[in-house]
Amino acid sequence: MDSTEIQKILDDLDVQLSVGKIDLPTYQALIQKWSSRLAGGEMLLASSAHAPVPNPLTAVKAACPNCGAPMGDDLTPDRRFYTCEYCSHKFAFEQARDQTERLRLELQSWLSKMVSGAAAGGNAVDATSRAFIFREKLYPSLEMEFDRSMELLEGFLEYPLFQTEIVALFPEYSSEKSPLRAEHQQLAPLRNLTGKLRAPAVREFVVSAEDEQLLAAMQSSTTELIHTANIMQQSARYCAEGYTAARQNLDALRDLYQTTQKHTAAASEKQFLSASLARLEGTAAVMDVLSRIYSSASGELMGSAFSGELDTAKNFYAQALQLADESGHSPMQVVPWRYGVEKEVALVGLQTTLLNTYDRVVSNKGGSFFEFQSTLVEFARQSKAAINDPQGLAAVADGLALLVEACHGGRALPRLTDWSWLDDFQEKNRSKKVMFVGTEEQIEKLEQYWQPFWLASLSFSQSEGAIFKSGSAKQALLLLDATSPRQFFASTIEDGSGLNASLQGATRRQVPDQRLTLPSLVTEASAQNILEGYARSNPLLRNPKVTLRQVIYLPTARVVYKSKAGTRVLVGSVITSVNPNTDQLRYSTGEFVKRYARA
Amino acid sequence: MGLLDKVKSATGLGLSPAESYHRAYEKGVLLGKYAAASEMFGKAAEKFQEVGQSEQVHRARANEQLYRLVATKDLSGIDSILPHLKNLSTIEELGSETDTISAAELATELEARGLENAAQGSKDNWNMAQNLHAKAADNFQSLLKTKLKTYKLVPAADHNDSVEERYFLNQGYSSYYEGLLVREADPTQAAERLSQAVLAFKRAKDEALRGQMDQMVSQLRIKRTCWLCHREMLGQGLNVDYYPAHITPWGRDLVAKLGQDVTTVEDGKVAVCLSCASMIQIQADRFAERRVDALRQDMLPRINQIISVVHALTERIANLERIAHRH
Numbered sequence: 001m002d003s004t005e006i007q008k009i010l011d012d013l014d015v016q017l018s019v020g021k022i023d024l025p026t027y028q029a030l031i032q033k034w035s036s037r038l039a040g041g042e043m044l045l046a047s048s049a050h051a052p053v054p055n056p057l058t059a060v061k062a063a064c065p066n067c068g069a070p071m072g073d074d075l076t077p078d079r080r081f082y083t084c085e086y087c088s089h090k091f092a093f094e095q096a097r098d099q100t101e102r103l104r105l106e107l108q109s110w111l112s113k114m115v116s117g118a119a120a121g122g123n124a125v126d127a128t129s130r131a132f133i134f135r136e137k138l139y140p141s142l143e144m145e146f147d148r149s150m151e152l153l154e155g156f157l158e159y160p161l162f163q164t165e166i167v168a169l170f171p172e173y174s175s176e177k178s179p180l181r182a183e184h185q186q187l188a189p190l191r192n193l194t195g196k197l198r199a200p201a202v203r204e205f206v207v208s209a210e211d212e213q214l215l216a217a218m219q220s221s222t223t224e225l226i227h228t229a230n231i232m233q234q235s236a237r238y239c240a241e242g243y244t245a246a247r248q249n250l251d252a253l254r255d256l257y258q259t260t261q262k263h264t265a266a267a268s269e270k271q272f273l274s275a276s277l278a279r280l281e282g283t284a285a286v287m288d289v290l291s292r293i294y295s296s297a298s299g300e301l302m303g304s305a306f307s308g309e310l311d312t313a314k315n316f317y318a319q320a321l322q323l324a325d326e327s328g329h330s331p332m333q334v335v336p337w338r339y340g341v342e343k344e345v346a347l348v349g350l351q352t353t354l355l356n357t358y359d360r361v362v363s364n365k366g367g368s369f370f371e372f373q374s375t376l377v378e379f380a381r382q383s384k385a386a387i388n389d390p391q392g393l394a395a396v397a398d399g400l401a402l403l404v405e406a407c408h409g410g411r412a413l414p415r416l417t418d419w420s421w422l423d424d425f426q427e428k429n430r431s432k433k434v435m436f437v438g439t440e441e442q443i444e445k446l447e448q449y450w451q452p453f454w455l456a457s458l459s460f461s462q463s464e465g466a467i468f469k470s471g472s473a474k475q476a477l478l479l480l481d482a483t484s485p486r487q488f489f490a491s492t493i494e495d496g497s498g499l500n501a502s503l504q505g506a507t508r509r510q511v512p513d514q515r516l517t518l519p520s521l522v523t524e525a526s527a528q529n530i531l532e533g534y535a536r537s538n539p540l541l542r543n544p545k546v547t548l549r550q551v552i553y554l555p556t557a558r559v560v561y562k563s564k565a566g567t568r569v570l571v572g573s574v575i576t577s578v579n580p581n582t583d584q585l586r587y588s589t590g591e592f593v594k595r596y597a598r599a
Numbered sequence: 600m601g602l603l604d605k606v607k608s609a610t611g612l613g614l615s616p617a618e619s620y621h622r623a624y625e626k627g628v629l630l631g632k633y634a635a636a637s638e639m640f641g642k643a644a645e646k647f648q649e650v651g652q653s654e655q656v657h658r659a660r661a662n663e664q665l666y667r668l669v670a671t672k673d674l675s676g677i678d679s680i681l682p683h684l685k686n687l688s689t690i691e692e693l694g695s696e697t698d699t700i701s702a703a704e705l706a707t708e709l710e711a712r713g714l715e716n717a718a719q720g721s722k723d724n725w726n727m728a729q730n731l732h733a734k735a736a737d738n739f740q741s742l743l744k745t746k747l748k749t750y751k752l753v754p755a756a757d758h759n760d761s762v763e764e765r766y767f768l769n770q771g772y773s774s775y776y777e778g779l780l781v782r783e784a785d786p787t788q789a790a791e792r793l794s795q796a797v798l799a800f801k802r803a804k805d806e807a808l809r810g811q812m813d814q815m816v817s818q819l820r821i822k823r824t825c826w827l828c829h830r831e832m833l834g835q836g837l838n839v840d841y842y843p844a845h846i847t848p849w850g851r852d853l854v855a856k857l858g859q860d861v862t863t864v865e866d867g868k869v870a871v872c873l874s875c876a877s878m879i880q881i882q883a884d885r886f887a888e889r890r891v892d893a894l895r896q897d898m899l900p901r902i903n904q905i906i907s908v909v910h911a912l913t914e915r916i917a918n919l920e921r922i923a924h925r926h
Contacts, residue, residue, distance in 0.1 A: 110858060113857070113858045114858070140831070141858065143831075144822075144824070144831065144860055147822050148822075148860070148862055151820070151821060151822075154817065154820065330791055330794075331791045331792075331794040331795045331798070332790055332791050332794045332816070332820070334794075335794045335795065335797055335798040336794075338798065339801075459695075461628070461629035461630070461631075461694070462629075463630050469626075469630065470625040470626055470629070470630070471624070471625055471626070471627075471628065471629020471630040471631075472625070472629060473629065473695070473696065473697065529760070536751075542629065542630065542631040542694075543628070543629065543631070543693075543694030543695060545694070545695070545698075
């Protein structure tokens with residue numbers, strides 16, 4: 001009979017005692033018998049290392065000294081080193097033994113404070129007294145320890161369970177600030193508490209099913225925290241092993257939720273656990289995708305191959321959210337949990353976009369997914385684009401993919417292909433010497449590119465007539481420079497003007513030329529807000545109504561004039577309100593396009 | 600348009616009811632003169648009344664009141680708009696003569712605004728405020744697929760962008776007042792209601808309110824053992840709070856050694872429950888009052904004596920002044 005079977009018998013004896021099937025003397029006799037057989041195994045670690053023989057009742061089950069998860073393998077002095085399957089922590093046998101012994105002594109000391117003589121384990125106490133001691137002494141102390149530990153870790157539900165490499169750009173979506181990671185040292189009291197909750201000496205005082213349930217609920221919460229912390233940490237390693245270890249914890253968490261669900265009576269809690277299980281299914285699907293991506297040595301993937309699994313994950317998340325909303329479970333749990341799930345949904349959305357855009361971007365020149373990710377991060381950094389959330393990054397990635405496709409000729413863009421203004425613009429702005437006075441400038445450099453603008457229709461009313469004033473409804477177009485998310489450049493293009501007619505025609509899509517096209521960095525929602533604010537701030541535009549249409553690309557030029565006095569730069573376009581500070585954006589877009597589009 | 604027409608349009612004289620109605624747009628709304636527009640709609644309504652066009656009467660009256668609301672921003676005028684809207688299926692969009700919107704949807708939004716306004720005025724009556732915000736949220740819920748119709752020209756203090764934001768804002772306030780109502784009887788339930796408020800304010804994109812609710816939930820969830828009665832109390836700032844006390848490191852260690860709640864001691868303060876703290880406070884006040892009374896009793900004869908000495912001295916000085924004045 002191996003130690004696992006003996007352990008099972010010992011656990012059964014705990015249960016039989018707790019439900020009153022056997023009395024205490026019988027229990028103690030049997031415990032002594034089976035514990036002696038287990039000597040040398042995990043229950044009596046200290047004895048196997050020639051330490052003083054501890055009371056089997058105050059023995060502590062062996063756990064990983066790092067994360068506190070139960071050990072899958074039995075600890076024996078024959079094996080020097082172990083690796084925790086949940087947190088990948090490598091540790092020596094002695095380390096685990098010392099940790100277990102420390103916890104055992106702590107337990108013994110705590111019990112002696114709580115119940116004088118109980119730690120010895122030999123006192124025959126009747127069931128009524130045991131129940132009384134549990135409710136009046138042990139449970140309040142355990143509950144207080146539990147509450148105080150949880151207080152410090154409160155808020156962990158608000159964070160996503162997993163982390164992707166690119167999410168480091170958005171601290172709010174990263175698990176880095178989760179108390180389970182940021183306050184990792186606070187997990188130590190929980191690990192100690194878990195040891196107490198599992199100890200036979202504590203179980204000895206659990207007589208009624210009700211008390212058993214109280215203890216089980218507490219144990220379930222501590223175990224949940226241990227595995228959740230592991231998932232967060234392991235997924236933040238950004239490697240296949242990390243994601244595999246995280247998956248292991250997910251499985252443990254799933255078992256825990258299923259067991260809890262079986263024993264819980266409240267329908268609302270049952271349904272919330274179903275929601276939590278559906279969420280785990282979603283997270284597991286994502287972990288599998290990430291694990292496969294990071295298993296690839298070359299990093300060259302078929303992004304679309306993962307879209308099915310990611311769609312499955314999204315479906316699980318949707319199901320989880322619906323189940324939780326309809327559960328009627330405590331909002332104190334459901335609300336922060338919902339935030340965590342919503343963040344995961346946003347991360348899955350970003351991952352899906354990244355994989356799809358990766359396929360589009362590398363179709364011409366190839367490249368690894370990891371390189372694509374880092375190029376994108378580099379683009380975000382260099383261009384100083386105001387990307388605040390995963391949706392924003394997904395929009396930028398999509399915009400860049402569009403430009404790369406346009407460079408290949410595979411995508412037409414709505415453009416105003418009129419460069420006729422350029423010669424006039426250059427000449428009109430060039431300083432000239434008149435009658436030997438002034439500075440003669442030369443054009444040193446001319447850079448032409450396509451700048452994105454949000455195009456919107458504007459309806460408003462205006463005053464007409466000199467003597468008999470009356471109001472009339474008008475139409476116009478609005479343009480907002482889409483390269484500048486922080487400082488806005490907007491223009492009104494009046495109805496009937498030549499430019500208005502040209503812009504109406506610019507909605508036709510055309511295959512771009514070799515000139516650089518810049519991506520849009522302003523989202524649709526913020527373009528709508530900015531243009532509404534702009535229209536309202538103009539006192540001449542009464543009753544304004546803005547209807548956003550699309551992004552169009554306008555011809556823009558950067559002219560460098562040179563003279564004896566030095567150089568100066570002028571940026572011009574078909575309109576005057578244009579963002580002149582696109583040096584960073586042009587450089588980073590150029591780098592991106594050079595990498596993925598041009599030979 | 601001939602000169603006569605221009606004069607008629609400028610003065611409003613000799614216009615048909617429909618022309619008067621159009622004039623309200625031409626000379627009022629489209630020029631941004633909303634108070635004038637309101638008056639002109641009123642006159643158009645009278646003309647429609649004379650010719651017995653009841654639907655147009657309601658339309659003109661509704662616009663009269665709507666543009667008065669736009670001009671004055673006084674939400675108490677909402678009640679006078681609603682009866683007219685109930686008789687219309689569509690009405691012109693605010694600021695436009697040609698674009699129309701559903702009159703029923705506009706009425707629902709205005710009702711919601713009225714409820715919001717009443718709730719704002721009932722902040723001290725939590726029950727009423729909760730009720731009004733809940734009803735406003737219900738109204739906005741039925742409009743979730745539409746756009747806000749009045750908030751551009753009659754903006755609220757904030758959240759003027761979407762029906763969704765207004766819905767969640769009202770829902771958040773409703774949950775917040777629910778939490779306040781049950782806080783003293785059941786801190787756990789109060790924390791649950793406030794958690795709902797957290798979610799609603801987040802959905803309303805109001806980070807400030809969300810932060811406030813978060814803070815309240817965190818406080819309500821804190822348990823501390825009372826230093827005096829050793830009861831575990833729930834809800835910091837409500838049932839338990841920290842009070843200044845002297846405690847040495849030895850005393851602090853003792854708490855830990857005894858396996859007691861170490862969080863009950865914090866930087867020269869100890870956690871004491873409301874009952875213990877208020878009992879001490881009330882008793883201390885009573886002792887202080889008694890001591891003050893006793894002191895007053897002791898001091899009163901001496902004070903009276905001093906007062907009569909002061910009186911005598913004042914009289915002597917006055918006499919001396921009179922003598923000095925004579926000389």
